[in-house]
């Protein structure tokens with residue numbers, strides 16, 4: 001069995017059927033694979049994670065964890081699942097790291113004779129072996145987040161569900177978490193990862209599913225997503241007008257050639273053009289468009305390869321980039 005998670009036509013409604021949070025979602029995570037689930041706020045990511053963890057039942061459809069029917073036999077399926085929702089809660093704050101891990105090991109059904117060995121291996125894997133006797137409320141946020149992962153791995157689950165595992169972490173701690181996620185996948189754990197950071201998903205995921213209003217718009221490898229978004233290259237530049245200027249006109253110049261996204265910082269406009277033309281001298285196209293409209297051409301035109309964030313913005317038609 002290489003498929004650790006399988007969703008077939010899964011839907012979930014709330015408010016007596018008035019809210020369709022997840023609609024007809026089918027996806028698969030194989031052994032050692034990382035599937036990145038991306039979508040704007042309210043797209044349905046957490047609802048999917050909760051259903052996969054058996055915390056929430058689907059309104060219709062099937063969920064299988066390692067071939068076990070998680071809708072009909074949730075208790076049986078739970079043994080194969082590690083869930084990381086993260087945050088500051090989820091532990092007994094005034095108990096030590098070891099006491100917490102022992103408690104959760106018992107809940108995860110880890111046999112008593114293997115308990116201490118498994119706990120020390122997991123604490124080592126998340127670099128918390130020196131913190132066993134610290135109280136959980138003495139740990140930093142990043143250490144708590146690593147402890148969440150160690151707890152989720154008790155009982156050797158074959159599926160790890162990570163909902164925003166690096167949210168609110170300092171960049172260096174987020175890097176450590178990403179390394180850990182990679183290590184887990186290299187050990188054969190299948191991972192479903194939700195994240196608002198497209199950079200993180202791009203870096204970690206073997207496959208990506210783009211969720212929009214509860215529906216999967218596209219899923220596949222990164223190249224499949226780029227192809228679907230129909231973007232060949234991305235150009236960025238800025239322009240500070242000296243007189244009256246409508247940024248919409250830039251979108252009009254490139255209509256049919258690319259999608260233009262813009263935002264203002266002070267009196268300067270920052271543009272991004274998601275080109276859907278095949279290879280062309282994009283910089284030249286921008287320069288001549290400005291000049292033929294009697295404007296000074298931007299001097300900071302930069303054309304680069306497409307990123308997941310570009311593709312996501314194009315697919316979801318949202319015009320705001322996350323801060324670098």
Ligand SMILES: Nc1ncnc2c1ncn2[C@@H]1O[C@H](COP(=O)(O)OP(=O)(O)OP(=O)(O)O)[C@@H](O)[C@H]1O
Nearest residue numbers: 014015019021039040041042043044045046047048
């Ligand atoms: N318990 C609930 N009762 C009613 N509606 C809910 C419930 N949980 C989620 N929803 C609705 O379902 C939709 C999907 O929510 P969900 O939390 O899954 O989105 P999300 O993609 O995880 O969002 P975010 O990125 O903000 O965490 C939203 O419209 C939300 O308001």
